Amino acid sequence: MILSAKHLVIGRGRFRAGPFDLALAPGTITAAIGPNGTGKSTLLQTLAGLIPPLAGVLQSPGDIAYLPPPGSVILPFAADYVVVMGRAAHRGLNPGFSPQDWTAARQALERVGAADLASRRFDQLSSGQQARVMLARTIAQGARLCLLDEPMAMLDPRGVSELAETLRLMAADGCALVVATHDLDVARQADQVIALGSEIAAGTPAAMLTAERLSALYAASMTVCHTCGHVSTVATSASPPTSAST
Numbered sequence: 001m002i003l004s005a006k007h008l009v010i011g012r013g014r015f016r017a018g019p020f021d022l023a024l025a026p027g028t029i030t031a032a033i034g035p036n037g038t039g040k041s042t043l044l045q046t047l048a049g050l051i052p053p054l055a056g057v058l059q060s061p062g063d064i065a066y067l068p069p070p071g072s073v074i075l076p077f078a079a080d081y082v083v084v085m086g087r088a089a090h091r092g093l094n095p096g097f098s099p100q101d102w103t104a105a106r107q108a109l110e111r112v113g114a115a116d117l118a119s120r121r122f123d124q125l126s127s128g129q130q131a132r133v134m135l136a137r138t139i140a141q142g143a144r145l146c147l148l149d150e151p152m153a154m155l156d157p158r159g160v161s162e163l164a165e166t167l168r169l170m171a172a173d174g175c176a177l178v179v180a181t182h183d184l185d186v187a188r189q190a191d192q193v194i195a196l197g198s199e200i201a202a203g204t205p206a207a208m209l210t211a212e213r214l215s216a217l218y219a220a221s222m223t224v225c226h227t228c229g230h231v232s233t234v235a236t237s238a239s240p241p242t243s244a245s246t
Contacts, residue, residue: 008056031187034196040180065143080118086137108136127154
């Protein structure tokens with residue numbers, strides 16, 4: 001296992017969630033789903049070591065790449081420099097980036113279809129273009145565990161499809177990924193789904209993305225197509241779980 005958590009409790013401020021267990025194997029994608037405010041971002045930041053768990057045991061690798069939500073990073077640098085900055089942990093005592101670092105940055109940009117953005121200023125790109133560059137930065141880090149917070153949020157349908165394929169290729173290279181997403185079609189393609197609501201539960205997409213579970217999780221009437229797995233939603237008057245944190 002790349003990461004294991006036992007009786008983990010996450011939280012910040014007055015918000016807390018858990019306890020729950022979680023295991024992440026190499027070469028797998030885990031989708032974190034749930035209404036706003038139920039702890040998806042808190043989960044990722046806890047797994048990344050950015051905030052401490054409130055309780056439980058968390059064992060994770062030293063090499064972790066964390067991709068914050070879209071719009072969290074605005075830098076007045078060229079896109080390729082934003083990407084190569086992800087190689088900082090590989091620099092050691094060297095004052096600058098090596099040719100290998102720049103090669104990794106260029107290859108990562110090519111991998112996400114953003115090679116043409118290399119020389120453009122990151123803060124002048126569209127939100128979707130910025131999302132691609134930030135994913136390239138994550139890839140360039142070469143980490144065994146990648147934590148991505150809403151990476152598809154600013155992408156058009158083609159971009160979502162291309163990004164989903166990129167994530168599958170990252171997993172094929174042996175990386176374990178956790179992707180916070182509201183796109184249930186993306187979650188359906190994952191190896192594991194962790195649902196955050198009034199309780200936290202993890203399982204296969206087939207077990208977790210049923211109409212009954214999703215209707216309870218989102219406080220909405222949901223149906224799941226038995227042929228393609230697509231989820232349809234009809235809002236109800238019920239209120240979803242709320243909390244002080246995301």
